[in-house]
Amino acid sequence: MKRYLCLAAFAACFAGPAQAVEIQVGYAYGSIFDETMRQIVEGFSAAHPDIEITFRASYENYEDATNTVLREAVADTLPDVSFQGLNRQAVLVERGIARPLDPFIAQETDFDADGYHRAMLKLSTFDGGIYGLPFSVSTPIGYYNMDMLEAAGVEGRPETWDEVAEACRKIVANGQDAAFLHWNITGNWLLQAALWSQGVPTIRDGRLNMENPQGVAALESIRTVVRDCRMKNVSGGDALKSFAAGELAMMFTTTAYVATVDGTRVGDWAFVTGPYPGIGGAPKALPAGGNAAMLTSTSQDPEVLEAAWQFIKYATSGEGAAVVARTTGYIPPNKVANEVLLADFYARNPNKETAVKQLPLLAEWFAYPGDNGLAATRTIEDYLEEIVVGGADDMPGLRDEMVADVNDLLN
Structure with a gap:
């Protein structure tokens, strides 16, 4: 049976006259x-x-x-x-x-x-x-609890992932939750952001374009947040709630949630957004x-x-x-x-x-070509999960395995 719904907040569907x-x-x-x-x-x-x-x-x-x-x-x-x-x-x-x-x-x-x-x-x-x-x-951005950063001795907002790691070490030493990277957001978006920030497209000639130093650096930027920030393995929604509650110092995700934080923020702490961090410098590009x-x-x-x-x-x-x-x-x-x-x-x-x-x-925010495009998305997410959950440390090796599996699907 088909299921049709009005919006959850609606008492009834928006209806016009009888002949609408x-x-x-x-x-x-x-x-x-x-x-x-x-x-x-x-x-x-x-x-x-x-x-x-x-x-x-x-x-x-x-x-x-x-x-x-x-x-x-x-x-x-x-x-x-x-x-x-x-x-x-x-x-x-x-x-x-x-x-x-x-x-x-x-x-x-x-x-x-x-x-x-x-x-x-x-x-x-x-x-x-x-x-x-x-x-x-949307573009990816940084969300910051400036009170928590200042309490840990962090000056300003980090502009690169190395600066994020440095800030995280100070925040963790201060006994607080440091950061969350929304690594599994839809469409491998933030992996693509890590590649584009170095000027590298995710797809080239119909294949996953990570057989290069930038591909390894992209994975290492994710590992940096997991390791140096002691990132908790929680959902994006739970991380958003923690940030809005003033319990998380930094969050890196889509700009789409700014209004949600504004509407659910608990306490009188300073909420500030900032440009998305780059790898070794400011991003050269970001996926739309x-x-x-x-x-x-x-x-x-x-x-x-x-x-x-x-x-x-x-x-x-x-x-x-x-x-x-x-x-x-x-x-x-x-x-x-x-x-x-x-x-x-x-x-x-x-x-x-x-x-x-x-x-x-x-x-461009790339979709993977061919009938297995959605399966390729899931395969990449599985490999990223090895970094977040399994503590994978060999980024060149993980990159090689991921590229091989994804390109088999794309072929």
Whole structure:
């Protein structure tokens, strides 16, 4: 039996008049985006009372989002709109599941003026066609409890992983929990960040590109946090709770959680974000995280397709993007949101501006090619777990084994 849900905080679905056109929508990370979607649908329904939005049960993460949609394509139960990780769009395009948005865009009178600039659209362009509109963009950043750092004698925010290790040793010596690196965040994102920070793409010629000194250095940066920071093996959610409770000095993860920390912080300690640490210096590039709204409807009804397009357009418009910025830590990819609606927002919210300042570093967040792409993601995570849980110390050896296994899958 199909399971359709409104948002958890909703008393009922947002419904229009009796003859309203209904569309089904799916998105990931309910804990982050539930309030965002509630506000977006509230504004959308006021402008489009003839369209009813019903949300599917939220996807756990971007891998789950893609797996779910691939299964639904086989069962012919696809939602009309699906929000997919930027690194997972290609597989839905290759399988013919995502429908091109170009015919709808061609009907818009002034699409560029609405904030949909070329750089934004490029994130969802494949073989010259536009298959999604970016909804939210993120970069990895550092989260700091400045009170704990100062109490341990740490001056300022660390800018490299060597400086993180030095800070951790002081914090641990002060009897406190030092740091958490969100190593298993979706899509091997922070491993890719460690590679990109050295200017190295994760995939080259269809293969995992780690048979180089930078590949070993990327793994060693993870081992540094595990070893020198005595990092606890907890989930990202538990680490986030510890940080918000003032029990963890540093956390390295997506900017998406800034609003969560602001809303759940316990105590009067100084919460500050900072640029993501680099390996031996400032990062040369960082992978673009986030997701895009894609048209996955199988309907042949022009009214349903037009309703789905109107929702995609509104969610990614200046109004929708501004809601994303206010309710999360994500960066709105829409120019109107950033330049007009949020003109003074970042001056009042400097912790959310950290990711914005890293926008010039944005690079591709790779999905592994071929039918085994999701399996490759899991295989890499298994190897990283050997560092976090098993205490693996031979990084060149672990790198060689991981590269061999992943490239066997990709072949």
